[in-house]
Amino acid sequence: MKSMLKKVMALMVTLTMVFTLAACGSETEKSDDTVSKDKPVEITYATFMVGSHVSAAAEKEVLDAFNEKYEGKIKVKVEELPSDDAYVNKMKALAAAGALPDVINGKNGLRELAIKNGQAVDVMPLVEADAEWNKYVGEGAINYSKTEDGKLYSIANQKQIVGYFYNKDMFETTGITPAKTWEEFMSNNEKLKEAGFTPLAMMTGENAWTTNLWLAAMIGTNGDEGNEFMNTNYPDSYDNDLVVNALTMVQKCLKDYTTPDAIGAIYANAANNFLQENTAMIANGPWMVPDFTDTSKAKEGLVDRVGVSLYPNDGVVAQYEIGYVLCTANKSKEEQEAALEFLKFKTGKEAQKIFLEKSGALPLTANVEISDEYKAANPLVVDLINLADEAKYGFENMDNTAHSSVIEEFSLNYPELVYGGITPEEMASKLTQAANKHKEQ
Structure with a gap:
């Protein structure tokens, strides 16, 4: 009898330990999921506007402003390339591999390479669905980059x-x-x-x-x-x-x-x-x-x-400008949405204003006003x-x-x-x- 009681007690202890471990495992998984959801979505971007480039100061201010606004939600992983040549050559290599960053400058045929390799996203429906963004991009820039079949694979940020x-x-x-x-x-x-x-x-x-x-x-x-x-x-x-x-x-x-x-x-x-x-x-x-x-x-x-x-x-x-290309056609929904927010910011009112004041780049529309102070x-x-x-x-x-x-x-x-x-x-x-x-x- 005592022997049977000992066996029952041992079994109960074992089961208790199993349930406890299972509960701990469940809590750990839940905790990891919560951390994952709390982590910012990471997107990639490459730039040649660094160092002595005339737009380096404007580029840095725009990136800093975006990071501040979306802190804890979106993290832009920036690759800095020291010249136009270095940028174009690196992006060509990445395009050939289907591995372009989430947002690129489409200069020197890079937009066409992104379209060809299937990474580029037609942003026309996205622009049409966002009245505020559309207002600051403007009809002129949209028509300039629009293809014959009505698709839009790049957005300018300056005239x-x-x-x-x-x-x-x-x-x-x-x-x-x-x-x-x-x-x-x-x-x-x-x-x-x-x-x-x-x-x-x-x-x-x-x-x-x-x-x-x-x-x-x-x-x-x-x-x-x-x-x-x-x-x-x-x-x-x-x-x-x-x-x-x-x-x-x-x-x-x-x-x-x-x-x-x-x-x-x-x-x-x-x-x-x-x-x-x-x-x-x-x-x-x-x-x-x-x-x-x-x-x-x-x-x-x-x-x-x-x-x-x-x-x-x-x-x-x-x-x-040929402007920026959204290269997230094969990415997750979260990455697509995050990269789109970055594209909107990079081509929107605040970025246009910064590029005007820091590097003399003219805004896309009169909706980004050139102040009397700037003119003077x-x-x-x-x-x-x-x-x-x-x-x-x-x-x-x-x-x-x-x-x-x-x-x-x-x-x-x-x-x-x-x-x-x-x-x-x-x-x-x-x-x-x-x-x-x-x-x-």
Whole structure:
């Protein structure tokens, strides 16, 4: 009897221990679930706007503002890449692997790669469903990026109006004014050179940004045909007199009217040459204006010596940025929703306002008001806006119209063009081959 009682007691103790462990296990699982739900949803984002980039300060402030607003709910894991080239190359590799970050800048053909690999999300229904977001993005930016079948794979966060800046003291000393024609432009370059000044801040590395702005302007102001070409997205051919004539002028500029470091230089080199008054002109947009008062970058008082102009033949780059792509088509619902919130913030009112005030990027609509204080402090931006209203020709730049393979070809072939390895006609053919190569991929 005692033996039976001992067995029963032992069994009860064992069962009690089993139930206790099970209860503990249940509580542990429940606790883990609660922690999991309380953890912020993590999304990924990569940026090239770091370091000395003109928009680095604005980018940081936007990211900080988002993190503060969504603290504990959404965490943005940011990968910083040191240059445009590094960014584009890394994103191309990730696109090939179907592993792009949740939100990317779609520049240089990256948007198309995200569409092709199935990661890009059509955000048109999302924009249409959010009246507040739609208000600050605006019809212009939406129509600019909308595909023929009505889909929207990218959202801009700024409007671009791009002319060129010039050093008023150098112009006055030389006895010239901003050129009204391209013939006068080339003559001004020669006069500046004879007066001991280097006319142009150019560069052929990365996306050949400042050089290709001049090239786009030379084509885009060459009558209706040239203007149509520079407003055509992804042309199949560059084998035409418009491009060849412009490349011939650019060849002369790179040979005779720019700095020795222009061949292979990146944007930072070209910008520094203008900011340090080593050159008389740079093709660039209003985001450069804050640099003119930054004595860590520019010579003291430079802002008072800078003027802004349309391109010869009364032309101006007038476009929207390609903007940001939501690459969450294959992600969980939580990640999709979190990345969408980030996209909305990155392209919304607060971010547009920060980019205006920190880097001179023009907002997408009048709903983001440019304050009187900003206008008073940034007369060059106001001058450029007013000049743009008077322009005869508006056109896009090469970054927006050309395939990424074509942009790469510019960087590869400009040195050959300068050193006599190829002619302008041959370079135009190479650009066409690059465009066709992209089509075949």
